[in-house]
Amino acid sequence: MAQSAIPSATPSPRTDPAPLRVPVREILPWAVFAAVLGAVLIYFVGAEQGATSLFGGTWVHEFTHDGRHLLGFPCH
Numbered sequence: 001m002a003q004s005a006i007p008s009a010t011p012s013p014r015t016d017p018a019p020l021r022v023p024v025r026e027i028l029p030w031a032v033f034a035a036v037l038g039a040v041l042i043y044f045v046g047a048e049q050g051a052t053s054l055f056g057g058t059w060v061h062e063f064t065h066d067g068r069h070l071l072g073f074p075c076h
């Protein structure tokens, strides 16, 4: 038998979990991607109309119209 029935006097080393560390280098590209995607979404919902319109017609405005009102952008 390799194990003894008598408990040892030396305490076992603590096995606390390591603190959760988030490496910034791994997060940064996703944060930039999310910021760009969010800016594009905000643009299409809030500013794709009239003089700031990138696409002709009103189809983008009509497509995002409910979201526009939901988020409180001025519309009509």
Ligand SMILES: [Zn+2]
Binding pocket: 065, 068, 069, 075, 076
């Ligand atoms: Zn409206």
